[in-house]
Amino acid sequence: KQEVTQIPAALSVPEGENLVLNCSFTDSAIYNLQWFRQDPGKGLTSLLLIQSSQREQTSGRLNASLDKSSGRSTLYIAASQPGDSATYLCAVISGTYKYIFGTGTRLKVLA
């Protein structure tokens, strides 16, 4: 059974820091991996989707990497801003096209 874990569960950093969020999964037979952000009391917003054949994807200050063989993905946020404060979720997608979500990392960027 696929299990997805995110470490740390919570993170507080000063504005301007570069930071890395981690996502680990137990079954490397994934189709894609996707990162989302969730603002308090809101739905999810898709940030980046990495296909299993890719190693990384970039969008603005965000860079996500994928290492299928080791069951890991990282989300790198450059020059963090208070507006980046949110919960970040990774989700692995199996061949049956169902999301299995991670436990989430709650990020707070202090001004």
Next chain:
Amino acid sequence: KAGVTQTPRYLIKTRGQQVTLSCSPISGHRSVSWYQQTPGQGLQFLFEYFSETQRNKGNFPGRFSGRQFSNSRSEMNVSTLELGDSALYLCASSFQPGQGATGNTIYFGEGSWLTVV
């Protein structure tokens, strides 16, 4: 372009009652998925509908059911509510079926907060 709309946003029900939640997808989207989010279990997939047919389902008891109408709007129903059903229920829509499929961008609504007392 309107986003995914979920109603009601907040509701309180009593144990044993049943509840119906509604989701209107983005115009033109025919795939609707439902998720339950709780502090203990996190985000879990309930089911996915495409063109009025359930395409995929998660591991939830039969008390949880859903349907999709010809206009792609979807409803989910929970019967015989239990305290553990208290959660944020999220709906998402996409143009095609298949969560996380390449090129199939998914959009989430803001959710319906259900409290069971």
